[in-house]
Amino acid sequence: MAYNFKEIENKWQKKWESEGTFNASNDFKNKKKWYGLIEFPYPSGQGLHVGHPRSYTALDVIARKRRLQGYNVLFPIGFDAFGLPAENYAIKTNVHPKITTEKNIAHFTEQLKSIGFSFDWSRVINTTDPQYYKWTQWIFIQLYKHGLAYKATMPINFCTGCKVGLANEEVVNGVCERCGSPVVQKEKSQWMLKITKYAQRLVDDLDDVDFLEKIKTQQRNWIGRSEGAEVKFKISGTDEELLVYTTRPDTIFGATYMVIAPEHQLIEKLANKITNLEEVENYKKQSALKSDFERGEMNKEKTGVEIKGIKAINPLTKKEIPIWIADYVLSSYGTGAIMAVPAHDTRDYEFATKFNLPIIQVVAPENNSTVELPFTDVETGISVNSDFLNGLHVKDAKKKVIEYLEENKIGEKKVNYKLRDWVFSRQRYWGEPIPMVYCEDCGWVPLDEKDLPLTLPDVKDFLPGENGESPLARHTEWVNTTCPHCGKPAKRETDTMPQWAGSSWYYLRYMDPHNDKALASKEALDYWSPVDWYNGGMEHTTLHLLYSRFWHKFLYDIGVVPTKEPYAKRTSHGMILGSNGEKMSKSKGNVINPDDILNEFGADTFRVYEMFMGPFDQTASWSMDSIRGCFKFLDRVWNLQNMLIDGDTYRKETEKMMNKAIKKVSQDIEEMKFNTCVSTFMTMMNEFTKLKTINKAEFKTFITLLNPFAPHITEELNEKISADKPISSYDWPKYDEAKTIDDQIELPIQINGKLKATIMIDLDEDESSIKEKVHEAIEDKIDGKNIKKEIYVKNKIYNIVV
RNA sequence: GCUGAUGUGGCGGAACUGGCAGACGCACUGGACUCAAAAUCCAGCGGGAAACCAUGUGGGUUCGAGUCCCACCAUCAGCACCA
Numbered sequence: 094m095a096y097n098f099k100e101i102e103n104k105w106q107k108k109w110e111s112e113g114t115f116n117a118s119n120d121f122k123n124k125k126k127w128y129g130l131i132e133f134p135y136p137s138g139q140g141l142h143v144g145h146p147r148s149y150t151a152l153d154v155i156a157r158k159r160r161l162q163g164y165n166v167l168f169p170i171g172f173d174a175f176g177l178p179a180e181n182y183a184i185k186t187n188v189h190p191k192i193t194t195e196k197n198i199a200h201f202t203e204q205l206k207s208i209g210f211s212f213d214w215s216r217v218i219n220t221t222d223p224q225y226y227k228w229t230q231w232i233f234i235q236l237y238k239h240g241l242a243y244k245a246t247m248p249i250n251f252c253t254g255c256k257v258g259l260a261n262e263e264v265v266n267g268v269c270e271r272c273g274s275p276v277v278q279k280e281k282s283q284w285m286l287k288i289t290k291y292a293q294r295l296v297d298d299l300d301d302v303d304f305l306e307k308i309k310t311q312q313r314n315w316i317g318r319s320e321g322a323e324v325k326f327k328i329s330g331t332d333e334e335l336l337v338y339t340t341r342p343d344t345i346f347g348a349t350y351m352v353i354a355p356e357h358q359l360i361e362k363l364a365n366k367i368t369n370l371e372e373v374e375n376y377k378k379q380s381a382l383k384s385d386f387e388r389g390e391m392n393k394e395k396t397g398v399e400i401k402g403i404k405a406i407n408p409l410t411k412k413e414i415p416i417w418i419a420d421y422v423l424s425s426y427g428t429g430a431i432m433a434v435p436a437h438d439t440r441d442y443e444f445a446t447k448f449n450l451p452i453i454q455v456v457a458p459e460n461n462s463t464v465e466l467p468f469t470d471v472e473t474g475i476s477v478n479s480d481f482l483n484g485l486h487v488k489d490a491k492k493k494v495i496e497y498l499e500e501n502k503i504g505e506k507k508v509n510y511k512l513r514d515w516v517f518s519r520q521r522y523w524g525e526p527i528p529m530v531y532c533e534d535c536g537w538v539p540l541d542e543k544d545l546p547l548t549l550p551d552v553k554d555f556l557p558g559e560n561g562e563s564p565l566a567r568h569t570e571w572v573n574t575t576c577p578h579c580g581k582p583a584k585r586e587t588d589t590m591p592q593w594a595g596s597s598w599y600y601l602r603y604m605d606p607h608n609d610k611a612l613a614s615k616e617a618l619d620y621w622s623p624v625d626w627y628n629g630g631m632e633h634t635t636l637h638l639l640y641s642r643f644w645h646k647f648l649y650d651i652g653v654v655p656t657k658e659p660y661a662k663r664t665s666h667g668m669i670l671g672s673n674g675e676k677m678s679k680s681k682g683n684v685i686n687p688d689d690i691l692n693e694f695g696a697d698t699f700r701v702y703e704m705f706m707g708p709f710d711q712t713a714s715w716s717m718d719s720i721r722g723c724f725k726f727l728d729r730v731w732n733l734q735n736m737l738i739d740g741d742t743y744r745k746e747t748e749k750m751m752n753k754a755i756k757k758v759s760q761d762i763e764e765m766k767f768n769t770c771v772s773t774f775m776t777m778m779n780e781f782t783k784l785k786t787i788n789k790a791e792f793k794t795f796i797t798l799l800n801p802f803a804p805h806i807t808e809e810l811n812e813k814i815s816a817d818k819p820i821s822s823y824d825w826p827k828y829d830e831a832k833t834i835d836d837q838i839e840l841p842i843q844i845n846g847k848l849k850a851t852i853m854i855d856l857d858e859d860e861s862s863i864k865e866k867v868h869e870a871i872e873d874k875i876d877g878k879n880i881k882k883e884i885y886v887k888n889k890i891y892n893i894v895v
Numbered sequence: 896g897c898u899g900a901u902g903u904g905g906c907g908g909a910a911c912u913g914g915c916a917g918a919c920g921c922a923c924u925g926g927a928c929u930c931a932a933a934a935u936c937c938a939g940c941g942g943g944a945a946a947c948c949a950u951g952u953g954g955g956u957u958c959g960a961g962u963c964c965c966a967c968c969a970u971c972a973g974c975a976c977c978a
Contacts, residue, residue, distance in 0.1 A: 426977045772919035841915040846959040890914045
């Protein structure tokens, strides 16, 4: 009887679907809940990538284990279907994105079902469904009402390829994250979300969640909190002051010049005092021509111009110091101006050296030795040449100088963040319409909530406007409306939301996906929140993960959700590369189509291989040879039924092995060490093969442990050995700690740390009797050398030093 | 440059709080079955004749280091003039 995976997998998939086996429909069961979440896919035209199932199988394994452990499990799936590929495809072929999306979702659904994931298919959501985006729009209106959404005209990142504004997070090395076209700065009126208001809490609350440390680090770095001070420098001979931000107020005695960003307004204010205005204006113009990327590229060679005719006064040394304009100072961070301390800042040092500006050392190492400048170490630094700060460590000097600044009203403590507000407008068609109306009299007015959803009009042309305005702007019959406030003629916002909108709250919708009164009922939110385990890619750490934490915190503040954080635990998976170690792409011809794998080897082999291929959180290359090995393993599992004998307890010769295996698999699943789980199954398999027999108790335990990884073959085998209940109704196997410990140990004996022999001892055998055995075993290896020392580590090792 | 990760046979990778390096799989070699091949099964498989040598390199701590410390090198990912 050969292993006919096609038949088996078909049979069980149909059965699970018709019975609704994995519906977590009894929401408020008096049972412990577990909510596992994977990042829902964008249904692209290419279909499922072999990378998707890596994450999905992992959480499916955990979800299936949780069910066997008696939890009420929610493990949902949906589609994040707004986005540019469907729209670009529409521009090319004139097929409406809605049609493409529907088709792609159908294809994805079929593929996902054929891998046997235990998703609750009764809760599928789709971000492009008006019944879904109704609530995305509703959240936007709440943000607006609470002053967290605002319209601002400001230079934005504009992708020349997609003809669309981008958030900072979407610009990579000066090009568009999506299409790779250059990004330029463009003045545009945009909807913005005030994520910066939550910066502190987004940092602080990381302490309360169980995210991988690297994820926390990346979020912290992205938010970029820094503590320092704002200090006012008087401009001599005027009433003007120049405000700077510094994280090193302790070095203020070493501030020998100032630098302002090219965009700084000081120039206009003091234009009549500046004696080289033309030169300064020229410099401004030049840097305005450079994109942010070019400015960054130039960062090896610093440029700048001294602003002549005005001087600043260092408030502590009282000395006049020059003011420069240079584009290494950014207008968008801090106050757009700095005090330069060349002795203790690498950039200032470079600049000062190039333009021959004075460098005064004000911090020295603890032992007061001479060091090469710039000396930027804050750990060992001690203030020198700094009047009342002399002799203080950097940390104490900071504190003291801030006290002084505050007392004399020339500065104050200040915290800054690198995080910027979120640009929320996109000038594209295929996104959620922003539910706002502009009225000449009332300004921006949100739609009445009862008029939601504001549906996307059915249009035929999707091309963005020449000046980068949304395609919706051409549809005047949709644009022209009346003001929800005063009733006069008004115009709709024609920008749409970014792709990140729908995914910022989707995990809430799964809890109660068909609710038309609220985004989810309070009862459902209370029962299912928070997500217990969320797995996804590292590439979403600073985008999706941060955005959704922000929205969640806002919803918490307005009393919609019961928890401060959306996700209790976050892990990430590594990418899957082609067999040549490169990213899979059509042009490289190294794409593996999941359908082919399913056809040739079946879903169980596919799942086992994805878990076996390497450490879960690391990149792995696809290998056709290795997947054959996994198929061979399952084929051997199938043949186990021929070795079956009676017996409903473990035999003496398998008891240790079984208990150890249950322990290992149970623990390794929790730590996502799926590869070692699979090798444990293989080791078990080898043991049974050696014995040439397996009894019923062993068989049942074995297939139950393997079930989360290979659900189809194990259910089939279970049915064959006469069980009247499916594995999905079993309990997760338990082990007896005492039975995982060997009572005989092979003790290694080392001489000078090198292995020379091994002996068998009993567990916890008396040391003196061991010593005797050891000496007997190594007598000839010592040949007369003096034994200096003997070390016995109980039940571990015996080392002799000669 | 900064931050984080990784480095172990021909390959993917194991190794609990320092305690027999190379589990498990792939590839390979030999054997069984077969007219033959594939599949399957059995056995072997880091290097070296051996003493010994081997976990990116060089030092160190220790009875003992893949694991800890110091200094490097390489690769990958993220950030990049954030004061």
